[in-house]
Amino acid sequence: MPEPTTASIQAAVEARRDEIVQMLLHLVAIPSVTGNEGDAQRFVAETLRSDGLEVHSFLSSEEEIAPYVTHVGEQPSFDDRPSVVGTLKGRGESKSLMIGGHVDTVPVEDRARWEYPPEGQLVGDRIYGLGATDMKGGVVAAMMVPRILHDLGVHLAGDLFINSVTGEEDGGLGTMSTILQGYHPDGVVITEPTYQRVGVASGGSLVFRITVTGKAAHGGNRNQGVNAIEKFIPIFQDLLAWEAERQATVHHPLYDHYENKFPINVGSIRAGEWASTVPDKLTAEGRLGFLPGESMESMMEQTHQRVAAVAEKDDWLSEHPPVVEFFSGQFVAEEIPVDHPLTQAVLAAHKDISGEETEAWALTAGTDARLWIHFTESPAVLYGAGLLHLAHQSNEYNEVEPLLESIAVLTRLAIDWCGIADS
Ligand SMILES: [Zn+2]
Numbered sequence: 001m002p003e004p005t006t007a008s009i010q011a012a013v014e015a016r017r018d019e020i021v022q023m024l025l026h027l028v029a030i031p032s033v034t035g036n037e038g039d040a041q042r043f044v045a046e047t048l049r050s051d052g053l054e055v056h057s058f059l060s061s062e063e064e065i066a067p068y069v070t071h072v073g074e075q076p077s078f079d080d081r082p083s084v085v086g087t088l089k090g091r092g093e094s095k096s097l098m099i100g101g102h103v104d105t106v107p108v109e110d111r112a113r114w115e116y117p118p119e120g121q122l123v124g125d126r127i128y129g130l131g132a133t134d135m136k137g138g139v140v141a142a143m144m145v146p147r148i149l150h151d152l153g154v155h156l157a158g159d160l161f162i163n164s165v166t167g168e169e170d171g172g173l174g175t176m177s178t179i180l181q182g183y184h185p186d187g188v189v190i191t192e193p194t195y196q197r198v199g200v201a202s203g204g205s206l207v208f209r210i211t212v213t214g215k216a217a218h219g220g221n222r223n224q225g226v227n228a229i230e231k232f233i234p235i236f237q238d239l240l241a242w243e244a245e246r247q248a249t250v251h252h253p254l255y256d257h258y259e260n261k262f263p264i265n266v267g268s269i270r271a272g273e274w275a276s277t278v279p280d281k282l283t284a285e286g287r288l289g290f291l292p293g294e295s296m297e298s299m300m301e302q303t304h305q306r307v308a309a310v311a312e313k314d315d316w317l318s319e320h321p322p323v324v325e326f327f328s329g330q331f332v333a334e335e336i337p338v339d340h341p342l343t344q345a346v347l348a349a350h351k352d353i354s355g356e357e358t359e360a361w362a363l364t365a366g367t368d369a370r371l372w373i374h375f376t377e378s379p380a381v382l383y384g385a386g387l388l389h390l391a392h393q394s395n396e397y398n399e400v401e402p403l404l405e406s407i408a409v410l411t412r413l414a415i416d417w418c419g420i421a422d423s
Contacts, residue, residue: 001420004152006352006412012151013408016144020407021122021400023047024140027103028120028129034104037166037174038080041103044143044164048086051146053162057082060166060177071371073171073329081166083174085183088146091421092157097414098185099142099160101192101384102168102175102368105131106392113394126397134391137398138191138384139164141407148411158418161185168368171329175368179375187342187379187417188372189410193386193398194361196354196406198346200381201254201362202370203262204290204333206299209283210235210307211323214316216280225278226316229271232282235322238310239264239286252291254335254362261364262289289364292335300326331366334373342379342417349413350383354405363388383409 004012013020032040041057049055059082065072090096108118108130120129127137142162149156161183165174192199212232217225243264255261266286272279290299307324311317336343338360350358363382372380385402 001153003415003420004154008152009148009408009411010353012148013404013411015151016147017400017404020140020144020404021127023143024127024132024137024398024403025120025122025129027136027140028127028132032103032105032131033107034167034169035076035081037104038082041082041084041164041166044103044139045082045084047143048084048162053086053088053146056085056087056181058177058181060173064180065173065176068176070330071171071332072167072173072176075167075170075173081173083166083177084164085178085181086146086162088149088156088160088162090158090160090418091155091423092419094158094419095186095417096159096161097417098163098183098188099145099191099410099414100163100165101135101138101142101190102165103136103139104166104169105134106169110394115395125400127400128395128397130396132398133193133386133396134388135192135384135386137386137403138193141191141384141403141410144407145410145414148407149414154415155421155423156414156418157421158186160414160418165368172368172371175371179371184376185378187345188369189346189413190367190369190380190382191384191406191410192367192382193384193388193391194382195387196350196383196385196402196409197358197361198343198350198381198383199363199367199369200338200343200360201292201335202331202333202367203362203364204294204296204299205331205366206288206290206296206303206326207285207328207330208288208303209285209325209327212282213320214278214280214282217278219276219278222278225280228279228282231314231317232284234314235307235310236266236284238306239266242306250291250294252293252362254360255291258364261291264288290333292333294333296330296332332370332374334370335362336373336379336381340379342381345417346381346383346413349409349416352412353408
């Protein structure tokens with residue numbers, strides 16, 4: 001059959017406008033804070049099944065995830081947290097494509113700050129609600145693609161997988177499980193809210209803890225003790241100096257416009273018990289960012305070296321070296337090239353539907369795309385409607401027009417990437 005025209009794809013999406021809005025409102029209304037994704041995932045699975053897809057719903061297990069726990073984080077529970085893959089089997093030999101994203105959300109922080117209910121409400125062109133932009137809008141967009149293809153009478157040659165996962169906000173449990181189930185699509189598009197840019201790079205991050213030992217004494221005789229807070233100050237100053245040095249010397253074309261490419265943030269400090277006691281211990285915890293091209297191992301090594309170099313210049317610290325540890329979820333930094341066929345295909349599909357160029361884009365935060373790129377041969381990018389800066393905020397919303405446009409783009413992409421079957 002001939003390729004559907006741009007206008008016919010747009011018309012097919014437009015015809016389902018109300019249904020798309022209703023489906024997003026429905027999914028937003030199902031609570032799915034990380035750890036409690038069961039009900040939302042059942043809705044996704046049932047919808048895909050009733051649309052004629054072959055549905056595979058699977059739980060993650062502690063044993064299977066154990067080797068990857070530094071990447072996906074500790075889990076509150078493994079119960080009733082299914083991941084879902086709906087397969088629209090291709091009728092030929094061609095490349096396969098996976099589209100989808102995470103159904104979990106962060107909790108509502110402060111309900112009083114919400115002007116509209118976090119359970120969802122349509123206001124003009126905006127769909128308000130928790131997860132409307134991050135990223136139930138993207139999940140709905142992916143779910144709609146098989147329907148639009150059906151409306152157009154298109155049978156794809158390659159397989160199309162619609163993926164809905166759990167645990168992304170915590171590190172990526174569902175995506176890791178999907179990978180471990182053996183899926184290896186020829187392309188993955190995660191429909192995170194990227195303002196419809198093509199997200200090709202995810203920044204990495206490490207969470208560190210530095211413990212400094214001092215010597216206790218009565219505050220009235222403080223010179224007989226060693227204050228752990230004072231001993232931490234040069235370490236802290238050196239972390240900031242390191243951040244500034246890296247900012248000036250480490251370059252990446254997609255990141256150089258960021259005011260701070262790799263923030264080093266000390267987020268908590270604990271020291272001392274009593275105003276008139278010299279504290280003998282300080283624990284500082286923080287997060288350190290890095291870029292694609294820099295390995296997690298090298299960043300850990302450099303952190304150790306930086307702290308050790310400060311300690312060497314100090315009589316006390318050289319005798320009592322500070323301890324540097326890494327804990328909690330560690331995010332590798334990954335990217336695929338701007339000229340990769342998948343990046344180019346998404347850029348082209350966007351141009352075809354919207355009539356305007358979009359751009360390849362880099363994120364300072366980590367996304368599930370990193371897991372595909374790091375652990376598999378499958379290239380992965382991000383592309384979706386929605387405003388990333390509204391994620392994890394009160395009054396989060398998505399907009400109807402960009403959402404509809406993203407569905408048309410994803411449909412165009414599926415046709416271009418998977419090809420059309422002869423019969
Ligand atoms: Zn997200």
